[in-house]
Structures are given as C-alpha cells and as structure tokens.
Amino acid sequence: MTRIRSWHEAPSKPRYTPPPGAVDAHCHVFGPQAEFPFSAKAKYLPQDAGPETLFALRNHLGFSRNVIVQASCHGTDNRATLNAIAKSEDSARGVAVVDPEISDSELDALHKGGIRGVRFNFLKRLVDDAPKDKFLEIAKRIERLGWHVVVYFEADLLDELIPFMEAIPTTIVIDHMGRPDVSAGPEGAEILAFRNFLRGHPNVWTKVSCAERLSAQGxxxxxxxxxxxxxxxxFEDRVLWGTDWPHPNMQDAIPDDGALVDLIPxxxxxxxxxxxxxxDNPMKLYWPEEVGGEG
Incomplete structure (x- = not known):
C-alpha cells in the first residue's frame, strides 16, 4: 500500500483571526511510523504527520489548543495520540479508540495521558467491525471518568443508530454532522432529520466540520x-469546530486549512x-477543570 499525503504543505494565512484560547476540536496525528506503526487493519497508509507539524499549523492558523482524535489507521493503539498530547504542554487533549476488552486501569492511564473521550466509528470503508453491544459496554465504563462518546457515521445510518445512541449514558458528539447531503440545502431531508434528532436528544453535540468532504460545490x-x-x-451550546487535519484520504482534493478557518465567521x-x-464548548468537554467542572 502506497503511503499518501492528504494535507496542504503551505496553507494560507486565514483572514479570520480566532479569539485567544480557540480550540481546534478535531484533528489527528499520523505516526511517525518508525515509532508508532500503523495498524495491520489500516485502510490507508499516510505519510508521517506528527505533533510538531500539527502544532506549527495550529500556531499558523491562530489557534491555542487541539483535540486530537485517534485516527483509524492506528487502530486501538493510542500511543501516537498520547505522544502528541504529552508534547503539547497541556495545550492538547484527546479522543481514543479502545479495544472492548480494555481494563479499567488502562482506561485510567489513558485519562492521565489526556484522553477525554472514546470514538465509535461506523464507516465501513474505514473499519471492518462496529459491535454496538461492545461499544455500549465501553460507554458505560467510561462514564465514571467524565468522558464523552464520539460517534462517526454517514447519514443513511442515523435511524438505525438512534436506539444505540439513546442507550449511551454520557454526552455524545457526532462527527461532521453525521455526514448529511448538504447540497440539498438547510431544508434537505438529511440535514432536517439530523436537526430533529438533536432537538430530541439534549445530550448530543455535533462538530460543524469537514466542509471539504461534505460540500458538493467545493x-x-x-x-x-x-x-x-x-x-x-x-444548538449554540452543543457545537464544536475542527480542521480535520491532516485530512485523511483527501489526497485527490487537498484542502487549504487557511480557507477552512475562514469559514468560521x-x-x-x-x-x-x-x-x-x-x-466555551470545547473547554467544557476537554478542560472542564478550567471552567469549574471536574477534571
């Protein structure tokens, strides 16, 4: 499998300047492979995109903190994510992907390493198995840590996943709005279904991210x-934003991160x-100890 690069090597400087303390609440790190090998089940093999590159981009874009989400190419080996958090000087927190058989002591170690959530991925092109029963067991076990659950799916799975998500006892964050067809506009069937879902489930948040993936117009x-x-x-109190750098599997349409930041206003x-x-919103989830919550 050929190693691929899917990120812009010279992103523009955004015209929009984020406020001091702004959080890029969805990004990843890849490797470096020599230190943190990719999973044998990985569906893609990216070039190295380590913490130094991520933090340099963060500074270039004008952000102060990162939330690093475990990438599917690393499977349930969270060492690359933990390494990046450790090098961040407390300016990064993380979301892990864990094996259903993980022990409580291993979960505690992840928490100490800066993990504040766990991700359940239902994209068949990225994962071979998504066992809802095992995921629910994990969701119940992380509740004591104050973590949340991140769920990644495409819009055609929303109805099927609603009973599963209703059984999750924690805050839920939906990646990229559940990948609706945005070309149909704000009154399109998929975005309306998602909005109705959010209205009926006050514990569900979402990331308004991945314009580069979801837009039909570009x-x-x-x-x-x-x-x-x-x-x-x-849903002003339940939304997050992130770059999705280094844009996994976007090698054929690599986005300009500066242009993505300019979407924020x-x-x-x-x-x-x-x-x-x-x-306000990302700090509540990832640095609650700084806003009066429990760490």
Whole structure:
C-alpha cells in the first residue's frame, strides 16, 4: 500500500483571526511510523504527520489548543495520540479508540495521558467491525471518568443508530454532522432529520466540520455553510469546530486549512457564537477543570 499525503504543505494565512484560547476540536496525528506503526487493519497508509507539524499549523492558523482524535489507521493503539498530547504542554487533549476488552486501569492511564473521550466509528470503508453491544459496554465504563462518546457515521445510518445512541449514558458528539447531503440545502431531508434528532436528544453535540468532504460545490463551500450555520445558531451550546487535519484520504482534493478557518465567521455569525463554538464548548468537554467542572 502506497503511503499518501492528504494535507496542504503551505496553507494560507486565514483572514479570520480566532479569539485567544480557540480550540481546534478535531484533528489527528499520523505516526511517525518508525515509532508508532500503523495498524495491520489500516485502510490507508499516510505519510508521517506528527505533533510538531500539527502544532506549527495550529500556531499558523491562530489557534491555542487541539483535540486530537485517534485516527483509524492506528487502530486501538493510542500511543501516537498520547505522544502528541504529552508534547503539547497541556495545550492538547484527546479522543481514543479502545479495544472492548480494555481494563479499567488502562482506561485510567489513558485519562492521565489526556484522553477525554472514546470514538465509535461506523464507516465501513474505514473499519471492518462496529459491535454496538461492545461499544455500549465501553460507554458505560467510561462514564465514571467524565468522558464523552464520539460517534462517526454517514447519514443513511442515523435511524438505525438512534436506539444505540439513546442507550449511551454520557454526552455524545457526532462527527461532521453525521455526514448529511448538504447540497440539498438547510431544508434537505438529511440535514432536517439530523436537526430533529438533536432537538430530541439534549445530550448530543455535533462538530460543524469537514466542509471539504461534505460540500458538493467545493470552495468557498457555500452549500456547507448554508446547511451548517443554522445548527450553530440553534444548538449554540452543543457545537464544536475542527480542521480535520491532516485530512485523511483527501489526497485527490487537498484542502487549504487557511480557507477552512475562514469559514468560521460564516458559520457563527456573531462574536458570542464564535466564542461558544471555539472556546466555551470545547473547554467544557476537554478542560472542564478550567471552567469549574471536574477534571
């Protein structure tokens, strides 16, 4: 399998300047492979994209913190994510992918290493198995740690997954709005179904991210903005934003991270909404000890 690069090597400087303390709440690290090998089940083999590169990009884009989500190419070996968190000087936290048989002591070690959530991936092109019963057991076991659950799925699975998500006892964060068809606009069937789901489930949050994947139009991603901005307005206390750097499997349409940052003021129309999206909401989930919650 050929190793691929899917990120822009010289992203533009955003015109929009994020507020001090802003969090890129969805990004990844890859390797370095020599130190942290990829999973034997990996569906893609990326070039190394380690913490030094990630933090340099963060500074270039004007962010202060990162949430590093375990990438599927590393499977349940979270060492690359933990390594990046350890090198961040407490400016990064993480979301892990764990084996269902993980012990409580191993979960405690992940928490000490900066992990604050666990991800359940239902994208068949990325994972071979997504056992709902095992996932529910994990969700119940992490509740004591104050973690949340991140769920990644495509829009056609929403109805099937609702009973599963209703059984999860923690806060849930949906990656990339459940990947709806944004080309149908804010009144499209899939985005309306997702909005109705959020209305009925106050413990569910979402990331208004991945314009580069979801837009049928491409830059400047007008269709994505038209569909995602109403979510930011209606669910202002339950939305997050992230770059998704280093954009796994985007090698044929590598996005400019600076241009993605410039979507933020279009997604969040006021300074108050931008602060919630970029600071208040991610801090509640990932650095609760700094906002009066439990760490």
């Amino acid at each position: 830059a400047p991603f007008d269709d994505f903005v038209e569909s995602a901005a109403p979510l930011v307005e209606e 279009r997604l969040a129309a006021t300074e108050r909404l931008r602060r919630k999206l970029l600071i």
